[in-house]
Amino acid sequence: MTGTFETVTHDVLVIGAGGAGLRAAxxxxxxxxxxxxxxxxxxxxxxxxxxxxxxxxxxxNVDDRDSWKVHFADTMRGGQYLNxxxxxxxxxxxxxDRVKELEAWGSLFDRTSDGRILQRNFGGHRYxxxxxxxxxxxxxxxRTLQDHGVxxxxxxxxxxxxxxxxxxxxxxxxxxxxxxxxxxxxxxxAAAVVLATGGIGRAYQITSNSWEYTGxxxxxxxxxxxxxxxxEFVQFHPTGMIWPPSVKGILVTEGVRGEGGVxxxxxxxxxxxxxxxxxxxxxxxxxxxxxxxxxTGDKNAKRPPELLxxxxxxxxxxxxxxxxxxxxxxxxxxxxxxxxxxxxDSETHIKRKLPSMYHQFMQxxxxxxxxxxxxxxxxxxxxxxxxxxxxxxxxxxxxxLFACGEVAAGLHGANRLGGNSLxxxxxxxxxxxxxxxxFATQNPKxxxxxxxxxxAARAAxxxxxxxxxxxGPYQVQEQLQAAMQSGVGIVRVQEDMERSLAAVTxxxxxxxxxxxxxxxxxxxxxxxxxxxxHLLTVSxxxxxxxxxxxxxxGGHFRDxxxxxxxxxxxxxxxxxxxTDGEMQLKREPIPAxxxxxxxxxxxxx
Numbered sequence: 001m002t003g004t005f006e007t008v009t010h011d012v013l014v015i016g017a018g019g020a021g022l023r024a025a026x027x028x029x030x031x032x033x034x035x036x037x038x039x040x041x042x043x044x045x046x047x048x049x050x051x052x053x054x055x056x057x058x059x060x061n062v063d064d065r066d067s068w069k070v071h072f073a074d075t076m077r078g079g080q081y082l083n084x085x086x087x088x089x090x091x092x093x094x095x096x097d098r099v100k101e102l103e104a105w106g107s108l109f110d111r112t113s114d115g116r117i118l119q120r121n122f123g124g125h126r127y128x129x130x131x132x133x134x135x136x137x138x139x140x141x142x143r144t145l146q147d148h149g150v151x152x153x154x155x156x157x158x159x160x161x162x163x164x165x166x167x168x169x170x171x172x173x174x175x176x177x178x179x180x181x182x183x184x185x186x187x188x189x190a191a192a193v194v195l196a197t198g199g200i201g202r203a204y205q206i207t208s209n210s211w212e213y214t215g216x217x218x219x220x221x222x223x224x225x226x227x228x229x230x231x232e233f234v235q236f237h238p239t240g241m242i243w244p245p246s247v248k249g250i251l252v253t254e255g256v257r258g259e260g261g262v263x264x265x266x267x268x269x270x271x272x273x274x275x276x277x278x279x280x281x282x283x284x285x286x287x288x289x290x291x292x293x294x295x296t297g298d299k300n301a302k303r304p305p306e307l308l309x310x311x312x313x314x315x316x317x318x319x320x321x322x323x324x325x326x327x328x329x330x331x332x333x334x335x336x337x338x339x340x341x342x343x344x345d346s347e348t349h350i351k352r353k354l355p356s357m358y359h360q361f362m363q364x365x366x367x368x369x370x371x372x373x374x375x376x377x378x379x380x381x382x383x384x385x386x387x388x389x390x391x392x393x394x395x396x397x398x399x400x401l402f403a404c405g406e407v408a409a410g411l412h413g414a415n416r417l418g419g420n421s422l423x424x425x426x427x428x429x430x431x432x433x434x435x436x437x438x439f440a441t442q443n444p445k446x447x448x449x450x451x452x453x454x455x456a457a458r459a460a461x462x463x464x465x466x467x468x469x470x471x472g473p474y475q476v477q478e479q480l481q482a483a484m485q486s487g488v489g490i491v492r493v494q495e496d497m498e499r500s501l502a503a504v505t506x507x508x509x510x511x512x513x514x515x516x517x518x519x520x521x522x523x524x525x526x527x528x529x530x531x532x533x534h535l536l537t538v539s540x541x542x543x544x545x546x547x548x549x550x551x552x553x554g555g556h557f558r559d560x561x562x563x564x565x566x567x568x569x570x571x572x573x574x575x576x577x578x579t580d581g582e583m584q585l586k587r588e589p590i591p592a593x594x595x596x597x598x599x600x601x602x603x604x605x
Contacts (some may be wrong), residue, residue: 005185005457010036010155011440012189013175015162015217018046019138019422020405022145023429024436028194029152031196031437036188037149038157038177040197040212044146045578046211047198048425051138052253052281052356053122054130055422057095057389061116063127064552068092069087070126072597074602077279077310078124079384079413080554080564082230082572085593086391087411088385091420091427094354098426099131107144109133121258121295124309124417126283126604135356141422160186162216163530164456165193165224166448172224173446176456180527181238183520185460187453194432195221195396195403196385198235200538202477202531204380205485208251214531215538217407221387222537226396228364229409229588230372231538232545233555235416236490238263240379243329247364249379251335252357254418256374257306259353260295261336262288263317264373265325270436271332272305272316279605280308292342311415314378318490321377331377331476335416337370346370379492382421384412384555388574388588393435394428401438403430409572414554463529466515473529476510479503480535488543493560499541503602508536545573 012028014021025037039046058071072092076083103109103117109131110118115305121127133140159180166187167175174189197217201209222228239252257263265271276284284305285291291304306313315330327333336354340346347370351358354369361367361374386409387396394402405425412420463473471479480503487500511532516525551565552558571587578584593601 005187005453007187007189008036008157009189010034011190011444012036012192012436013038014194014196014433015175016046016196016198016405016407017043017156018048018196018198018405018503019141019145019425020432021046021194022142022149023426024148024194024196024404024433025154026145027151027430027433028437029154030318031434033437033440035152036155036157036161038162038175038188040161040180040216041158042158043156043537044142046142047212048528049139049142050208050210050251051141051422052135052251053131053255053258054120054137054419055095055099055141055426055429056122056125056129056419057099057131057415057423058092058129059096059099059117059119059131061112062119062297065299066127066129069600071095071129072123072602073601075411075417076413076601078417080415081413081569082553082590083413083498084410085597087197087428089389089597090431091411091424094427095423098423098430099151102141102144102426105144107133107140111452117588120255121259121303121307122254122418123307123313125419130258130369130419132255135255135354139421143546157186161527161530162220163460164452165220165401166452167224167398168448170225171443171446172401173448176453178460181522181525183526185457187448189448191444191446192400192402192436192573192579194436194577195401195407196405196429196432197407199383199406201380203480203484203539203542204489205481205534206240207380208237208248208249209380215534217403218386218541219534219537221396221398221401221403222397222541222575222577224398225577226398226400226401227388228385228541229388229572230414231383231541232541232549232573233384233414233554234380235300235382235384236314236378237381238310238317238378239334239376242331242377243365243375249362250360251379251381252374252376253354256334256336256354256357258295260292260339261306262304262338263306263313263333264333265320267325271320271325272308272313272566275316276305277312284308309415314444315557317378327375329375331375333373334376337372382416384414384416385409392431394432395439397433400443402432402436405430414556417528460530463514463516463526466513468515469510471510471514471515473514473516473525473532475537475556476507476514476532477528480507480539484539488546490557492556492558494547497543497547501540501547504536504539504543510538540583541575544583545575548573548585561588590601
């Protein structure tokens, strides 16, 4: 026995307090069950606050041609039709109501001249669709959800990190965690658990993701018996800061391009016009003048190529850099200052539309974006893959375990459209909370195996008892990030991916013997040692899935298989933990699209 620890009981336990977690907790509490909300960070500090551009919802406030059907078709096309089409349907239909609900709870959206919620252009969306609050939309979402959630009677446990999920005969029955401030263990008992832990960006060297994104939820679900899906599809956002080195990877919102920002190489050329994909050619401008008319609201104009899907834009930037046409620090230029040629008092206009971007570059890089271009490059941003869930309830393959937001797979297929993430949080956060509460009410009885918690506590304390090794937790994490960045990054080939997978295997051995010093109080070295298991699990899943997909599709681009293969369009890759403890990979056929939805896609090509 590792000692006593606090036990806390809820009907529904929500792990993660970003947009998805807060929305799930609010919905579960509204159903009358006792809800616990557990966050690795402080309440209000979840990575959702970094979301800038807006939330996609077909409200048709700016262009009356928009509808849920067009949004659905855009999402499916962006995801290269590997999406869970049931989720894409729910998302497109329900997003407008979730945005209006957020407004009713106090969100202060930018407005049209007649007082409706303003919507902006974004990559991959046919019409202006993103409801936004300047370029600080995620912050407003979190503020609103927190303010509303405070009144729901939700128990909040801050600075608390889950080590393992507790199970009873194949169903989930809680989680075992530790307090980051003092190292004390806590056992959470619950009839249903909702995972809302976000992404995996810290598995890579260059990322826009905050420190919390170490793949906890994906790994916890996998080790509890749940299936992971589409893990090869990692999105590299085209525009991250690249200079100075201290800010490399910090996101530059797609809203810059939505407001007219253009991409140029070192020769001053707008290179995005050079390669417009065939399936977007009919809806993309082939000249600069038409592109400008689009971003200023001309309904007869086609969108500029800078607003193509993120995977394509990121690869085009990568191409320019490799061809020697990049900026001094290995990126390209994003220029919003040029609109002074078109807009009177452009400086005030840019500061009003993009206040956070103006301050970010001025404070961190000494660049005035109203007067000079930004130097940018691709950054690891989002994972389309994650925990496999039911398209209606968001329940995983483990009874009582639900997942929503970035930790869950399905909605986005092979590539996420910008702005679909924030509405994803709201739509499926609500659904996860609703169905988790229903499950908890209908299945309230479970048995907790105390040995599971004891084993987790013993494993967590093991680093303190080990002899010091050459590589500490930070060194192992750094080596993993380097291996993933170089081998399973934006452009992939078989040999590099196999080398990265071998590195992951070797690093598992190092992580198993890594030592930490000091006490359990405020010990970031210990925290990093505990994160390594999650990072290694998701990295292995990404590498194995990427090696198996011998084609290029969405966020997965292989230099040795540069074209799409129709044979790979019919299934999702699914990863599970075998009885021998080894990772198993299989193909799961995608159910046939419903006839009415197939017709919608055909009509909106």
